[in-house]
Amino acid sequence: MRERDRDELWFHSKIKGALDRMEELHEPGVPPEWWFKALVEERRRLKRTLWRDLGLFWLASFAVLSVMFWLLNYDLPLFAVLQAAGLAGALWFVFRRFGKRVKRDWPNR
Amino acid sequence: MDNEDVRIARAVRGDADALAALLREHYPFVMNYLLKVTMNRPLAEDIAQETMIRAIESIAAFRRDSKFSTWLVAIASRLVIDAARRRKRERRWRQDEYAARSLRYETLQAQGEWPAAMDALGRLPPGVRMAILLKHYYGYGYDEIGAMMGIPAGTVKSRVHNGINELRKELGDDA
Numbered sequence: 001m002r003e004r005d006r007d008e009l010w011f012h013s014k015i016k017g018a019l020d021r022m023e024e025l026h027e028p029g030v031p032p033e034w035w036f037k038a039l040v041e042e043r044r045r046l047k048r049t050l051w052r053d054l055g056l057f058w059l060a061s062f063a064v065l066s067v068m069f070w071l072l073n074y075d076l077p078l079f080a081v082l083q084a085a086g087l088a089g090a091l092w093f094v095f096r097r098f099g100k101r102v103k104r105d106w107p108n109r
Numbered sequence: 110m111d112n113e114d115v116r117i118a119r120a121v122r123g124d125a126d127a128l129a130a131l132l133r134e135h136y137p138f139v140m141n142y143l144l145k146v147t148m149n150r151p152l153a154e155d156i157a158q159e160t161m162i163r164a165i166e167s168i169a170a171f172r173r174d175s176k177f178s179t180w181l182v183a184i185a186s187r188l189v190i191d192a193a194r195r196r197k198r199e200r201r202w203r204q205d206e207y208a209a210r211s212l213r214y215e216t217l218q219a220q221g222e223w224p225a226a227m228d229a230l231g232r233l234p235p236g237v238r239m240a241i242l243l244k245h246y247y248g249y250g251y252d253e254i255g256a257m258m259g260i261p262a263g264t265v266k267s268r269v270h271n272g273i274n275e276l277r278k279e280l281g282d283d284a
Contacts, residue, residue, distance in 0.1 A: 007273045011245040014280060018224035019145055019246055025219045026150070026212070028140035028157075036129035036136075036161070043165040044125065 117177055120168055128168055131177060132161050139181050145246070146189055146239050148231050149208035156192060160185040175253075182247070183257040186239060190258065193235045229279035237272040244269045 071079040113134075119127035139160055143153035163184045171180055209231055213223050230238060236258070243254045244265070251269075255262040 007270065008245055010277065010282070011241070011273065014282065015226045015230060015276065016246060018226040019230075019242075021224075022145065022216065022227065023141050025216055026141075026144055028137050028144070030133060030136050030140075033129065033133055036133045037125065039161060040125045040129045040132075040165050043162060047166070 113177065117171070117173060121171055121173075123169075128165065132164060135178055135181055136161070138178055139185055142182055142242075142247070143185055143189065144212075145242055146186075146235065147192075148212055148227075150212060151208060152192065156185060156188045159188050163188070179249070179253070179257075182243075186243070186257045187259065189235065189239065225280060226276075229276050232279065233272055233275060237268050237275070240265050240268040241272045241276075245273075 068079065068082070071082065113131070116127045116131050120131055136157065140153060140157045143156050143160075144150060147153045147156070160181060164181060167184075171177070175183075213227075216223050216227075230241075233241070239258065240254060243249045243257065244251070249257070251262040251265045254265045258265065
């Protein structure tokens with residue numbers, strides 16, 4: 001008899017019975033049908049939302065980039081003003097967001 | 110086509126009711142497998158739920174070249190491997206030990222004994238225990254198990270063989 005078959009026979013005679021008994025003893029509680037339906041519906045809704053948000057993001061990006069490219073070609077001063085405003089807005093946001101956190105942390109130490 | 114094939118075809122085409130019914134039907138099988146592999150009921154329940162979620166997300170990719178239950182076991186096996194890595198990193202061995210003890214206690218309460226075979230199986234590393242169970246309890250081939258666990262078939266063979274030898278030693282049956 002091949003070693004592999006011997007292993008299988010040994011497993012069946014020594015281990016399988018104990019596993020079968022464990023399976024009988026610990027019968028899993030199966031959630032009700034509505035739980036599975038709700039889970040399927042919820043995941044599908046999340047997937048739809050994700051695709052919708054991704055689509056909106058791409059549309060918004062396309063619109064912003066189109067306007068910026070148009071300005072770059074036809075109205076360079078306005079393009080520069082918008083770029084500067086964008087940079088100032090980003091810096092303002094970063095300082096407001098992270099600058100405050102450092103300030104808030106000090107009184108606790 | 111039998112009833113399950115029809116339901117699988119409907120589920121793959123996007124029928125939510127057919128998919129929910131299929132998952133409910135296979136839930137006990139997945140849960141029983143996970144309980145044997147993890148020997149940890151709360152972890153098995155979490156992974157069973159995660160398996161259902163992954164199955165819902167990727168049902169459209171199910172090619173029907175294997176049984177639906179095999180596909181679910183493959184998803185569950187990958188999740189067990191990921192969870193084992195995560196738990197090792199987070200050093201949650203105390204929780205695992207507690208869960209194993211609780212399973213042992215429940216079994217002792219119900220049948221009055223905890224077989225030495227279960228102790229020996231519980232002491233094997235999860236990857237070895239999984240390979241042995243898939244091969245000798247569920248009867249999958251080495252190639253199938255390799256695909257499920259993301260390792261070469263040769264590695265599965267050696268894990269199964271070494272694991273069985275380890276079990277023999279633990280149970281005092283070296284012959």
